[in-house]
Amino acid sequence: MNPAEPHPLQSPDSPSKQRIRFGIILLPNFTLTAFSGFVDLLRLSADEGDFSKPVRCSWSVIGETLAPVRASCGIEIAPWETFECAEPFDYIVVVGGLLHAGPAASETTLAFIRRAAASEATLVGICTGVFSLMRAGVLGGHRICVSWFHYWDFIERFPSVNEEALVADRMFVIDRRRITCSGGRASIDVAAAILLRHFETATVQKALRILLVDELHKDDAPQPHPPGLAPATHPKIKRAILLMEQHVGRPLPLDLSPRQLERLFKAQTGKAPQAYAKQVRLRTAAWLLTSSDKTVADIASSCGFSDASHLGREFRKQFGLPPIMYREQRGTVAAQARHELIYDETFPGRARAI
Incomplete structure (x- = not known):
């Protein structure tokens, strides 16, 4: 066949x-x-x-x-x-x-x-x-x-x-x-x-x-929005946000005109799509800093920033400290959180390892 x-x-x-x-x-x-x-x-x-x-x-x-x-x-x-x-x-x-x-x-x-x-x-x-x-x-x-x-x-x-x-x-x-x-x-x-x-x-x-399921989701239904950013209810904006997550730093294949996208984004999130996309890119960069050993330059490139300096400037505006310092401070906390999760799942009857 x-x-x-x-x-x-x-x-x-x-x-x-x-x-x-x-x-x-x-x-x-x-x-x-x-x-x-x-x-x-x-x-x-x-x-x-x-x-x-x-x-x-x-x-x-x-x-x-x-x-x-x-x-x-x-x-x-x-x-x-x-x-x-x-x-x-x-x-x-x-x-x-x-x-x-x-x-x-x-x-x-x-x-x-x-x-x-x-x-x-x-x-x-x-x-x-x-x-x-x-x-x-x-x-x-x-x-x-x-x-x-x-x-x-x-x-x-x-x-x-x-x-x-x-x-x-x-x-x-x-x-x-x-x-x-x-x-x-x-x-x-x-x-x-x-x-x-x-x-x-x-x-x-x-x-x-x-099963008390009153609405069947088809395969083109969007996944629920990621946490950390304002939610949206309009399905096209939900999909646009998820595409921003998926295609960080790259143009998005959206089926909306720029004017329509701008209007819907502001109505749904209070932000213009460019500002929202920048937040997604910065949040992704922050996640990569604490969950990977990639260099700041590599993270900048994968998240759509022109270079490490560009990421550093935008990162300080958003988080109040440079990427390296953010990694040093938050990396220890993230490692501890992962340890607690693995400990809880491996030994469900024991107290948390904190």
Whole structure:
């Protein structure tokens, strides 16, 4: 089959009567919300009434062994079957979570993902599950959705990735037999988008109503705005802000005229788009100073400043001290905060290490 062609089970024009099979891989420290939201929509869409039987679709939690996998909140879920014993699936769903605590996906898990990619299965990466798909080498030539929160983590871990293929301003991306999702509540939206390819709309809408979800987000819906800057409610401005985060220091592909953008930005944030973009660039520079060992010159270049002196002048206006001093003062605090997070996640029953 030509990889550019849609999988037969993915045609939105002809819902299939065949039961759709989902294999779900839980990575260490996975996010429980992302997993439960996805599975609950499958469960409620699979059967008539309130029986939750796997009639229209089935799902199985699969793993390298049957040893329980711990979620980031401490709850443990044991796989139902191992990779070796699992039947073929139409969708392989990889659910991730915390990046900086605990082990990553094992080589056995990555090998299973590669085998699934060589079959006709569609691969789905939810939350940081997309990192494991990338490690497995199965996302080449595809657009990739990542949470804005993990955008720079992704760039740092995969420096050779084509940044034009990265999408951090949408809830999820469907690109042929690869589906990537930012995580959280968006796992419900991506599950609905998948099921709508196979089931009648009323079936999926019923499941959403039971979950008290009154608005289904499509793949072009913007992710919630990053913290630290004034929120916006207009969807075009939300998307513009997220694009500023994603394309720091580069021109933005916005579908608004300059006059319309200026008017909407001032109405939504109280700032002109240029001033808002500068704040985004400076906040990104501050984050890089405390979370990376890049030089000030490198940070200036990656954040759209002409040189280190230009960054230094603007940085002092914003933060009241030069970049080097900011790094010295805040770097120690950031390192301590990361230590506390890892300590809490590794030893949930103990007091904070402060």
